[in-house]
Amino acid sequence: MYKICYFVPESHLDETKHALFGAGAGRIGDYDQCAWQILGRGQFRPLDGSQPFIGQAGVLETIAEYKVELVCAEGCVRNAIAALKATHPYEEPAYEVLALTQF
Template structure:
């Protein structure tokens, strides 16, 4: 089974709702535990361009937002559902998502 680390950035006021949606889709399971994640507070920035439909900010203006970086494990059999749930629950039109394929630990 292939395992991935899923990482996304979400505004502070939506972090729990997005995590819950992704957990319910099957991400965040490690052994006999579920709802496993790590989160770190920080700031994100973006500038909405013409043609965008921003959740926050104005076209042409840089917006700085208090966000969380959230990381969790996801197996390949739940990956499509987890990404879909993330996108549906996330308030941004274009959420920032990172995905890394993980290797098995030796020993």
């Protein structure tokens, strides 16, 4: 089992979650579409050559973003990340995949 965490603007929060759910993420036992999310502030500065969804090259941006966490079985984690990348508005979405140990 893995945990996927990613950051996304509110405009694409539901779209990315539903794409991940459709790829099999967010299942815990007899439950599906399980996720945890919290609103925070993210920052980034697009570099020359980038094509940012928000902002412009060379200018530091700070925006409201959600951090979303959900679990994913090993058999669908690659498809889940592909679904995230396909629906996320950012050129380079920030995400992490952590291996979980069951006790």
